[in-house]
């Protein structure tokens with residue numbers, strides 16, 4: 001894979017890296033094995049987060065065996081205050097088993113008041129700037145799902161990287177990626193498969209990587225096979241043929257815009273419904289004709305779509321503003 005500059009950080013990153021969410025589903029040894037293969041393939045950019053529970057610790061286990069300096073390590077924190085972020089940074093450093101982090105990001109900044117707290121006098125940004133001066137943090141970035149915030153981050157120019165969702169179904173930030181690129185801001189793509197909704201994964205990765213504003217895309221993997229498939233999409237990177245473009249477009253049209261990206265920010269539900277899993281089952285039932293398999297699995301769900309009490313709590317948390325209650329009613333009509 002031909003490496004790309006991560007904005008003006010001076011770092012060269014592979015176009016395809018590793019997202020750390022699925023490591024939570026495996027174990028420390030499995031994570032190390034994936035990291036080892038990633039290193040062989042040149043995919044040595046890893047993105048994780050304090051919020052991904054054991055992910056940092058598993059990655060730390062891999063780093064110990066494979067060599068810390070062989071990887072470009074990015075993590076993030078949901079903390080917005082000085083005190084909160086310094087506590088989380090200490091845990092990240094300890095779990096990762098390192099004394100420096102290449103890229104520290106403020107995770108999922110969701111609204112302007114969140115951003116103001118972050119940038120304020122006792123905010124997390126100032127604390128991390130100080131850690132940067134000490135050499136503990138090499139570069140500082142930010143992530144969001146909001147286009148309004150993306151615009152603001154590009155305009156303000158405080159961050160060396162921005163992480164944002166991007167795939168053939170979610171092109172809402174595209175104009176701003178170019179502006180970010182022109183300003184020398186590294187652009188990290190999350191949700192390259194729309195949270196698992198996209199089936200044509202190779203086509204999606206190639207579509208994303210043909211945008212020159214993209215520095216690195218970070219699909220999460222929980223197996224070496226998935227990693228190899230992702231890396232293959234960029235080795236070498238070829239443009240989509242007319243037929244491939246039509247295939248990708250047909251899938252985008254079939255999903256529309258009201259689909260769940262499985263980010264899980266809506267949870268916990270007031271009554272314990274696993275909202276993204278319900279939507280996943282509905283998709284398998286309606287789009288993939290796996291009716292018997294879905295019915296069997298869904299029967300084992302403790303809480304079902306029909307148990308929703310219409311409180312709206314989940315909708316206030318969904319970064320995509322999905323009408324979750326209406327969507328659950330539709331899912332219930334199919335599954336319950």
Ligand code: SF4
Pocket residue numbers: 268269270271272273275307308309310311312313314315324325328
């Ligand atoms: S609206 Fe329904 S799904 Fe959402 S939190 Fe309330 S009970 Fe759960």
Ligand code: SF4
Pocket residue numbers: 259260261262263264265266267275276317318319320322324
């Ligand atoms: S409903 Fe919204 S918040 Fe919940 S997993 Fe789906 S996209 Fe994420």
